[in-house]
Amino acid sequence: MLVLLDSLSATTDTRRSTYDDMSRDIRAMQDDDMANPASLWVNDGAALWSQPAGAAQMSCADCHGDAATSMKGVAARYPVFDAARGKPVGLEARINHCRKTRQQAPAFAPESRDLLALTAFVGRQSRGLPITTGDDPRLAPFVEAGRMIFERRQGQLNLSCAICHDHNAGKRLASALIPQAHPTGYPIYRLEWQSLGSLARRLRNCMAGMRAAPYATGSDEIVALELFLMARARGMATETPAVRP
Ligand code: HEC
Numbered sequence: 001m002l003v004l005l006d007s008l009s010a011t012t013d014t015r016r017s018t019y020d021d022m023s024r025d026i027r028a029m030q031d032d033d034m035a036n037p038a039s040l041w042v043n044d045g046a047a048l049w050s051q052p053a054g055a056a057q058m059s060c061a062d063c064h065g066d067a068a069t070s071m072k073g074v075a076a077r078y079p080v081f082d083a084a085r086g087k088p089v090g091l092e093a094r095i096n097h098c099r100k101t102r103q104q105a106p107a108f109a110p111e112s113r114d115l116l117a118l119t120a121f122v123g124r125q126s127r128g129l130p131i132t133t134g135d136d137p138r139l140a141p142f143v144e145a146g147r148m149i150f151e152r153r154q155g156q157l158n159l160s161c162a163i164c165h166d167h168n169a170g171k172r173l174a175s176a177l178i179p180q181a182h183p184t185g186y187p188i189y190r191l192e193w194q195s196l197g198s199l200a201r202r203l204r205n206c207m208a209g210m211r212a213a214p215y216a217t218g219s220d221e222i223v224a225l226e227l228f229l230m231a232r233a234r235g236m237a238t239e240t241p242a243v244r245p
């Protein structure tokens with residue numbers, strides 16, 4: 001799969017970001033930092049970055065310096081293989097790892113404003129850079145596990161992710177256009193949420209729509225799905241923080 005994507009030439013690459021099919025208004029909102037509501041979180045993240053915290057009373061900046069340099073390209077290659085745990089780890093969990101072990105502070109709760117803010121701030125440093133997730137050969141079995149979840153039928157409607165996002169992408173479901181589901185812009189500001197939200201939240205939304213029991217944020221299944229989707233989007237530009245309908 002990855003080899004196949006890498007060998008696709010620009011002219012035969014049919015992958016599209018949801019951005020390409022959004023209205024002009026929503027695209028303009030994403031493109032202009034002043035108009036993008038996610039900028040509020042990015043600014044909060046910048047403040048948190050240099051704020052001492054925890055028993056260590058150290059800030060992210062104390063160790064990582066200027067995020068524009070140290071965090072450039074980082075979000076574009078997550079999830080990465082975590083050798084200590086022998087499995088992939090997503091960006092939010094990686095940030096929380098520093099939070100707990102380096103700052104010696106309690107972990108941020110999933111979907112909390114602070115965790116979204118720091119993730120958006122770190123992600124913003126990769127804006128425009130190509131996604132590189134999945135390079136590490138140790139990730140291969142987990143990418144495959146994610147692909148199997150993506151293609152497996154589940155829930156009361158007996159749907160798979162692939163039925164919508166591979167086989168019916170570009171068609172309409174009620175008023176919504178079914179995108180190809182490339183996770184190029186997370187965390188996203190979703191107009192329907194009136195808030196920033198993580199990729200895990202987006203996936204849980206889709207699972208609820210399938211009348212399936214949503215996987216928990218941070219579970220092996222969600223991380224495998226995130227990894228598969230990011231690896232499938234390899235080479236596409238990072239849009240973080242994106243705006244979505
Ligand atoms: C006391 C020093 C220290 C502090 C404070 C610290 N980190 Fe880290 N961080 C590290 C080190 C060292 C690594 C990489 C090595 C390791 O942990 O294996 C790292 C790795 C990371 C990575 C992964 C980078 C990559 O290339 O994959 C991210 C993201 C990160 N830190 C974010 C943060 C954030 C956000 C904060 C503040 C909430 C923070 N760190 C606080 C020392 C620190």
Ligand code: HEC
Pocket residue numbers: 017018019150159160161162163164165173176177178179181182183184185188202203206207209210225229244245
């Ligand atoms: C019944 C069709 C359907 C199924 C099944 C479905 N989705 Fe979606 N998905 C959508 C639609 C429609 C959207 C666009 C957002 C909206 O308006 O709801 C979307 C959005 C997304 C996005 C956001 C893309 C972006 O640009 O941010 C991702 C990622 C995604 N889906 C992944 C999945 C995964 C993974 C599964 C399986 C667990 C899945 N979806 C199952 C219809 C579906």
